[in-house]
Amino acid sequence: MHPVAIIGVGWSGFRPVTPDVSYKELIYEAAVRAYADAGVDPRRDVDSFVTVSEDFHEGTSIFDEYVPDQIGGAQRPVHTITGDGLHGLAAAAMQILTGRFRVVVVEGHSKASNILTLPHITAYAMDPILNRPLRANPLAVAGLEACRYMHESGTTREQCAAVVVKNRRNALRNPAAAFGADLRTEDVLVSEAVASPLARLEISDHADGAIVLVLADAETAGRLSPRPAWIRGIGWANDSPSLESRSWARAVYAEQAAAMAYKMAGIGNPAEEIQFAEVDDTYAYKELQHLEALGLCSLGRAGPLTVEGATAPDGCLPINVSGGSLGVGHLLEASGLARVLEVVLQLRGQAGSRQLGDVYTGLAQSWRGVPTTSGAVAVLSNQLGGRES
């Protein structure tokens, strides 16, 4: 893959409620920061804009209508990807790879606090003929999946709770995170049962916020950015959208997305070559399931590794140093971009008190949440072609 770099990042948030600003103001703030960071003028230097959103989350049909003004994209090429922010990142990268675009912007945001009954919205993503009449709450579906994963991998509730403790503690060192907390495993286990085996504290809460990333081709990146974060590989995949015919134990979508990204990045042994990762942790068990799907450890090992501290910031494989969705807050379609944001900040050495030492290759992974089996993976590096080059 020809090199594509992230040369600018901007964000706004992340807070549980933002009654003082509209979604447009959140996006504007993130965009202004990203353009200043990249040193570009959106009206002059940006060739194309990608926005990620889902209409039902926005409460507006054809939501991309309301995007161009605040990102500087009016009367310019702008389009929507209805996917996670990482899908939008892939769309932007593909445009640059065609050779016809030099600078492309991707935007994602969450105004989850505007949604009074999010599970009711999510329920509309269930198959309308086969599943919706069952009136299954999405959290109940997640609970079933957690059961199956724990059963097949031998993962325990204590191991899942350790993910919560780690991520919310990590969030204390992230000034942008909404849900930093110093918890004990016991606190998680005794929190209210929501959909067995899921307890309240194992479920990420939502936050509002916006993230804008500026991508560029190698020549432009070399000219504009002292610290480009190179996209070495990117992949995305879906398992079945049908509840009845998907894998309930394995995150097949993450396995396939990772295979695509690793192939592009030339990564043969991810457990050796990936130094740190930001992975989806919408529910605590998902972080463990995803670590195994990404090939960062074998089936059933993610839980013990977490309890042993291997995935802590000072461990051998730091995971979700940002705090992840459990600590930062789940940002709807922007969640994948939040994972990318942290990887970029770490690769640039700009992660403040949570900075990892001497990192050059990181991974960001997303999942679109119940009831989807849609995931994406990006491998980023601050050195072209990995450390050797």
Place this chain on the structure above:
Amino acid sequence: MSMRRVAVVGAGMTRFVRRAMETPKELAWHAARMALDSCGLTLKDVGGVCIGSAPDAFDGVHMKGEYLSDGSGAWGKPVMRSYVGGGTGVFLGPHGWYHVASGLFDVVLVVAEEKMSSFHPHAQAAFLTIFDHTTERPLEPNLLWIFALEMNRYMQTYGISKRDIAQVAVKNKRNAADHPCAMLGEASITVEDVLNSEVLAWPVQRLDVSPVSDGAVAIVMAAEGVAERITDRPVWVQGVGWNLDTAYWTNRDLAYPEYVERAARMAYEMAGVREPRKEIHIVEPYDPFDYKELHHLEGLLLADRGKAPELTAQGVTGRGGAMPVCPSGGLLGVGNPIAAAGLMKVAELFWQLRGEAGARQVPGTPERGLAQAWGDLMQVGTVTILGTQRPA
């Protein structure tokens, strides 16, 4: 920088109907299967899938791209749904193109589906939620009203009559009589029929408007080197363009679609088209309303401002004219399952340029065609230019 060239190698289309018995997934699969069969491929040959579908509200499904993914052939594959309202179907040209031109995929299956009859009695109820929630939605605006405003403005600016515009509906519905998938083909329709049809929101009348339809269309796109192995008649993507105007439609010049011009200029530049009126041989502009075909021909720089009606009156835009426009029958005649209707226009170019359009084949040997769509709050223009010549 040299670009990887991309071709369309197969296409498929369901009938456009009201109240299809099939689920949205099934409609998508029918079109996908036809497109694959048309070029002798199976899902094993497909690297990735591109889905296009307009608002989720139509199918009544949140995350409609996820829901449509298996029906679109994407189980276990990379799938990405793009979306620019009414412009979505033609945007699948650029969307599929950048998947392949990037080098990430050799063959992609591109699927557009819309099932608008899920809304009963009419999808207008969903359209209310496209308006600004604070400034516009309390007025309970209807899409027909704002199109009526725009149509009025276009007529008033250039002194165009209802009769001038009705000719477009007549031409397209007559063309559609030759389309096996068409919903409203009508060989004997007259201008008087249009002018005497029920008034919906003046000056918009029943026969000025495309019908609410269900349907799906799919195409297969492949990279140079691969495309030639799949078919000896690949149709090349020569240019793509898209453009999104401000959200504030109330501040816009309603007589002229500037975003369409900007999208067209982007596509012409890529295709190396300097004189579009000479170099574009077939046009499939977006015609959900009859005045929009005229509006869009002007935005595409294929007619002078306010002069597109004359081209229609002179027969220039007829199927046998110098510049055939909507030889398929367009949305007015074939139907308007929104994203599918847009991709139908791209598929029509594919069939016409290969000489496979049957009774609706334009005469001669056209070498280049342009498909265009429009959407969002009257603010997006999307353009795909296909041609028989491999781009330089």
